[in-house]
Amino acid sequence: MNNLTINSKLPAVGTSIFTVMSALATEYKAVNLGQGFPDFDMSHELTGLVNEAMNKGLNQYSPMQGYMPLREVLAEKCASLYKTVINPGTQITITPGGTYAIYTALTTVLQPGDEVIVFEPAYDSYIPNIEVNGAVPVLIDLQFPGYKIDWEVVKQKLTPKTRMIMLNSPHNPTGSVLSEDDIQQLRLIVKDTNIIILSDEVYEHLIFDNIPHQSMLRYPDLLERSFVCFSFGKVFHCTGWKLGYSISSPVLMAEFRKVHQFNCFSCHTPSQAGLAIFLKNKDAYLSLGGFLQQKRDYFQQLMQSATKFTALPSYGSYFQCYKYDRISNESDKDLAIRITKEYGIATIPVSAFYKAGTDNKVIRFCFAKKKETIDAAVERLRLIGL
Numbered sequence: 461m462n463n464l465t466i467n468s469k470l471p472a473v474g475t476s477i478f479t480v481m482s483a484l485a486t487e488y489k490a491v492n493l494g495q496g497f498p499d500f501d502m503s504h505e506l507t508g509l510v511n512e513a514m515n516k517g518l519n520q521y522s523p524m525q526g527y528m529p530l531r532e533v534l535a536e537k538c539a540s541l542y543k544t545v546i547n548p549g550t551q552i553t554i555t556p557g558g559t560y561a562i563y564t565a566l567t568t569v570l571q572p573g574d575e576v577i578v579f580e581p582a583y584d585s586y587i588p589n590i591e592v593n594g595a596v597p598v599l600i601d602l603q604f605p606g607y608k609i610d611w612e613v614v615k616q617k618l619t620p621k622t623r624m625i626m627l628n629s630p631h632n633p634t635g636s637v638l639s640e641d642d643i644q645q646l647r648l649i650v651k652d653t654n655i656i657i658l659s660d661e662v663y664e665h666l667i668f669d670n671i672p673h674q675s676m677l678r679y680p681d682l683l684e685r686s687f688v689c690f691s692f693g694k695v696f697h698c699t700g701w702k703l704g705y706s707i708s709s710p711v712l713m714a715e716f717r718k719v720h721q722f723n724c725f726s727c728h729t730p731s732q733a734g735l736a737i738f739l740k741n742k743d744a745y746l747s748l749g750g751f752l753q754q755k756r757d758y759f760q761q762l763m764q765s766a767t768k769f770t771a772l773p774s775y776g777s778y779f780q781c782y783k784y785d786r787i788s789n790e791s792d793k794d795l796a797i798r799i800t801k802e803y804g805i806a807t808i809p810v811s812a813f814y815k816a817g818t819d820n821k822v823i824r825f826c827f828a829k830k831k832e833t834i835d836a837a838v839e840r841l842r843l844i845g846l
């Protein structure tokens with residue numbers, strides 16, 4: 461025995477409900493609509509391009525900022541989708557995933573005591589990432605059940621210490637999306653301030669019903685104060701690749717790279733080389749929204765037979781939430797655990813996305829699944845509460 465101790469930087473962090481639900485799903489051989497990743501195969505054209513890159517010998521370190529042909533094609537995508545000119549040399553950095561890009565942006569900016577506005581429910585890395593930097597999350601609930609931002613509350617929560625505002629559209633876990641009106645409100649709030657925006661856009665192309673994605677990249681006045689974070693893993697059905705990128709102004713990106721340079725330094729070269737070619741075909745990303753919209757529609761349509769569940773809207777991401785208050789009064793966590801054990805269907809309780817565990821009796825389903833998986837899931841869900 462020795463007397464080694466660590467003064468934990470994250471004393472409140474324990475095993476998350478995601479780990480609990482995944483373990484239960486395996487134990488009870490449940491159909492798993494909890495996990496936020498696809499169970500279908502990714503593009504073989506893309507895996508082929510990555511193999512080719514490896515076979516051609518592209519197996520050494522890429523530049524710290526990322527493989528240049530990939531950054532160039534991303535800048536072209538940005539010009540074509542958002543009509544914004546991005547300099548691939550100074551404004552884009554390839555990262556090992558979206559989460560890393562978010563963590564790096566927060567670490568680049570935050571000083572102890574700084575305040576960061578976070579909307580809940582929130583992706584689970586945000587709050588620990590803020591706290592590990594000694595900064596303070598200022599939590600604001602999205603308005604239930606539409607999960608929209610109440611900008612009046614945002615104004616009330618602003619203080620001289622407000623350093624960042626974190627946004628996520630399309631949103632995990634709710635599938636809500638930012639509107640043009642949200643952008644106007646945001647503009648008014650940040651104008652003439654020192655506030656930096658962190659915009660988590662990892663579900664960028666997964667937006668439905670012809671709604672335009674309100675990327676910060678559309679708005680040069682917002683982009684100059686934003687870190688916009690993306691994930692190839694999320695949009696191209698290869699979450700295990702852990703590859704993403706961040707786009708910002710040259711000034712902010714220079715600081716971001718100082719942190720990145722001494723952390724991961726550079727990312728998997730063959731994947732970047734494969735993506736650089738794959739992304740030249742615009743259809744590679746323009747087809748994604750329609751593909752996932754079909755899955756959402758299929759899931760929603762089948763779920764009409766699970767009459768005790770009430771659908772909440774999903775306009776993007778690959779998540780769909782349902783209220784279950786006509787089934788029971790249990791907490792969402794208890795219900796999620798019970799239906800995994802009793803009915804063999806795994807989901808995620810939305811209270812897990814609130815620091816205080818706010819429970820609106822809502823569970824999240826991931827519909828980025830094969831038809832067979834969705835069919836098997838709904839077969840079980842329709843028996844609940846009968």
Ligand SMILES: Cc1ncc(COP(=O)(O)O)c(C=O)c1O
Nearest residue numbers: 557558559583632662691693704
């Ligand atoms: C909102 C949100 N941001 C970021 C990520 C992480 O992306 P990556 O796997 O590229 O780190 C996820 C993954 O679930 C997410 O839902």
